[in-house]
Amino acid sequence: MVKIWSRSELNMRKVIILAETCLAVAAFLGLMTAGRLFAAPQGAKREWPPNDRSRPLPPVIAPGTSSTQEKAGAPPSDAIILFNGHDLSNWESVAGGGPAKWKVGEGYFEVAPRTGDIQTRQAYGDCQLHIEWATPNPPRGTDQDRGNSGVFLHGLYEVQVLDSYAKLTYVDGAAAYDNVTYADGEAGAVYGQYPPLVNASRKPGEWQTYDIVFHGPRFNAGGKLLRPAIMTVIHNGVLVQDHVSLTGPTAFESRPPYRVTPEKLPLTLQDHNHPVRFRNVWLRELRGEE
Numbered sequence: 001m002v003k004i005w006s007r008s009e010l011n012m013r014k015v016i017i018l019a020e021t022c023l024a025v026a027a028f029l030g031l032m033t034a035g036r037l038f039a040a041p042q043g044a045k046r047e048w049p050p051n052d053r054s055r056p057l058p059p060v061i062a063p064g065t066s067s068t069q070e071k072a073g074a075p076p077s078d079a080i081i082l083f084n085g086h087d088l089s090n091w092e093s094v095a096g097g098g099p100a101k102w103k104v105g106e107g108y109f110e111v112a113p114r115t116g117d118i119q120t121r122q123a124y125g126d127c128q129l130h131i132e133w134a135t136p137n138p139p140r141g142t143d144q145d146r147g148n149s150g151v152f153l154h155g156l157y158e159v160q161v162l163d164s165y166a167k168l169t170y171v172d173g174a175a176a177y178d179n180v181t182y183a184d185g186e187a188g189a190v191y192g193q194y195p196p197l198v199n200a201s202r203k204p205g206e207w208q209t210y211d212i213v214f215h216g217p218r219f220n221a222g223g224k225l226l227r228p229a230i231m232t233v234i235h236n237g238v239l240v241q242d243h244v245s246l247t248g249p250t251a252f253e254s255r256p257p258y259r260v261t262p263e264k265l266p267l268t269l270q271d272h273n274h275p276v277r278f279r280n281v282w283l284r285e286l287r288g289e290e
């Protein structure tokens with residue numbers, strides 16, 4: 001049956017169609033304006049409007065689990081595993097590049113004194129690194145000669161590993177250190193540059209964790225430094241380095257300047273002549289920040 005519209009019904013329909021058209025034009029103009037507002041200039045990172053459902057969602061990963069003193073935790077599902085608990089197949093000697101000569105125990109590996117530093121076979125760029133370590137128990141030696149090793153990002157920038165345990169009892173208002181050294185040589189220090197914000201050390205023989213975010217330096221084609229290396233370090237769950245800018249490679253009693261290096265370099269662990277242990281070593285390369 002064909003509907004016969006009355007005059008008033010027809011007028012009402014005209015009003016509705018006009019209103020719908022106006023709304024559509026307004027929406028179109030709104031989109032065009034938003035597009036102009038949030039369109040990225042050529043060569044720049046795209047800016048997204050708030051709550052835009054067309055913005056790509058982040059990749060989904062399975063997070064890891066925390067370690068206990070007895071057992072290493074599981075790494076996140078997208079981590080590169082640098083130590084699988086059984087062998088040093090991902091590592092080599094820095095000197096000569098042959099197999100890493102350090103000792104492998106049950107679920108850990110240990111510095112074999114005087115065999116030299118070891119480094120990853122692969123090179124890595126900006127990254128999140130997780131590494132666990134334990135200094136020898138019973139402790140031996142004093143100052144820098146006690147439970148010393150080091151985690152060298154890019155083989156050049158050391159986060160110090162040392163027995164820096166201090167009892168939380170106080171003598172004349174100061175914590176009673178079991179082993180005293182200079183501030184920028186303690187555990188958690190960016191060696192020779194930045195002391196840790198606090199000393200969050202555990203006892204010798206106990207497993208300790210470092211979670212490090214590292215952004216390597218950048219250089220232009222002419223070798224000029226565009227951006228220094230930047231590090232954030234969390235020691236046993238406590239922030240000890242807060243996005244510090246390094247002055248250059250770390251060194252003993254000197255501050256050498258930067259030299260031009262590639263964006264990816266191996267991770268190095270130091271043989272400082274002490275049987276320090278490591279376990280649960282993994283990293284996640286950081287991408288997409290440029």
Ligand code: MG
Nearest residue numbers: 148149150161
């Ligand atoms: Mg060291």
